[in-house]
Amino acid sequence: MSTLFHPYDITKEREINEPVNYRRRGVLQHVDRVLKAEITAITRLTSLEKLFHIRIVDLAERERFTFLPGQFVMLELPGYGEIPISISGSTYQRGMLELCIRKVGMVTGVLHRASRGALVGLRGPFGTHFPLERMKGHNVLLIAGGLGLAPLRSAILYVTENRADFKEVQILYGTTAPSKLLFDYQYEQWRRIDGVKLQIIVDRGDETWNGPVGLITQLLDDVTMPLEESYAIVCGPPVMFKFVCNRLSKAGMPMHRMFVSLERRMHCGMGKCCRCNVGSTYTCLDGPVFDYWSVMNLKEAI
């Protein structure tokens, strides 16, 4: 007699045999397949942070890989673990990613000991992005606190590379001490771009520092753009973006025009593991970029 039912071989499905593309959310694919990528260079930023320049090895995969500012990748060190990292580089470098990573846990600790040429795995890009298309033709306020500059840098690069599309552009960056400043070699370049205003503040100065000292909210006093018609992206620790966004909100900026990026523990990037759950949403699917109203409206977000 024939068998009652037949095995179902998922590997024979047409869609699963197409190249993995994490931007196609609804398609059946090898969701755990990583893209092999090489660490081509490592730039030391501070004693704790390094910028990893990563290039996807396969040419076709490199060509396919695109992302938008604010999105993140799952970076895997085979044998060690996988971590969510937001992309710091320019969207115009196809298949080339810059990841600014603080040495803080097990995987990042191993990564900081890795040398150029090492092969890592990538899945992504995942998550929502800063809606820069929508911001075109408007004033843009880009605000970062501490490591928040890592995700914000991608937006800064986008705005400066498309400078003519935006009205006034102002960048505010605050961190605890001058030695903690990220990407300090780039400030001069950003400042020289026609129509970009960059201001930096530190909590505690030292003998090398002759800029302003204090909290980032202080810099908001000098913002002159009409806030009702402007957009803001605010990246940093929750306590920082809460104060900044509340200030901006009181000064007239609508909450749906302010965008923040949340950070949570993640084990999948695909809305499955639930580790990044905030209130009733997933940071990996509905975030990490949320408008400030959504964040205010979520339990446990701030």
Place this chain on the structure above:
Amino acid sequence: MLYRTLPREELGLLVERILETYEVVGPKRVTTDRDGKPVHQYLPVTSFDQLDLGYETTEYSAKTYFLPYRENLSSYSFDDGDWEQKIRYRLQPRALIGLHACDINALLRLDKVFARDHFPSPYYISRRRNTFVVGIDHDPCEHGFCRSLGTDTVTHGFDLFLTDLGDRYFVAIDSDRGFFALRQVQAREVSDDDRRDYLEVRHRIASGFKVRIDAHNLSNLLDIEFESEVWKRWGGKCLSCGSCAMACPTCYCYGVTEQLSMDSKSATKVKQLHSCNFIDFARVAGGHNFRPDRETRLKYRYYHQHRGFAETYEAPMCVGCNRCGRVCLAGINPPEVIQDLQDEDRP
């Protein structure tokens, strides 16, 4: 939906037929509890008579056959600085005999997460489609509150669903392979008597539920009572052991870790089910914990089941089997927790 009637002895023949080729899993009596009541688990069987289809409930759900507690996502082999990734899915068919309606509803919930809209999981889909599911009706169990959540009946998500009419089974068919399977045994067209007897049994079952929860406003209530003392009271008892999540038929949260082989030549990426009651659930690198307290984590469990999940997937995640309440070492019983929430601030 198509229906057939199956003489009682034919079911055994059908299961034995499946056993000729594939693994069969079903309710097996494993021991007795301290009150002398039988304890059942869904386990592989080698013959039909090892199945106890009249079981009340199982300690653990059948989710492990779809979401194993531990599963290899991929493996790596290392060679001189380079590596290769290999991915394998479980392709062996299996029959799961004797699932209750709540557990099939639980599978439908998991389908929403793992087989639909975003990033459908080949690991899950492969297991799900390779599992022949035979459900069975039963008289209400002592602790379940499925009826309050509308999960005491089920209309899809299975291949066959049986209702015991004494000398025969009334069978609902929800797949062509189910239809084909019934053709191999002596199933017959449904008669008026069968239909009448079936409705009578359904009526008896539906009127037998004792445990109820008031679930109609839970989504809203969980928001309003977010800061309620109720969470401190119940959360204070929680041992953060995660037993509830392990026993639950729908809890699917997980963590991923990698294991390096002793000779460092290979590694595996392992997915392991986690629990939102574990202390490290929302802890991030650097030490910050978004839910450091037991009550915050317990509250999150309820919030996710009845609010967050409901918002994303248009149905609460909980199916009311109350395995979590039975298994809880601290006596945290969902119907009581929910009643306390309902009573809080009520004039």
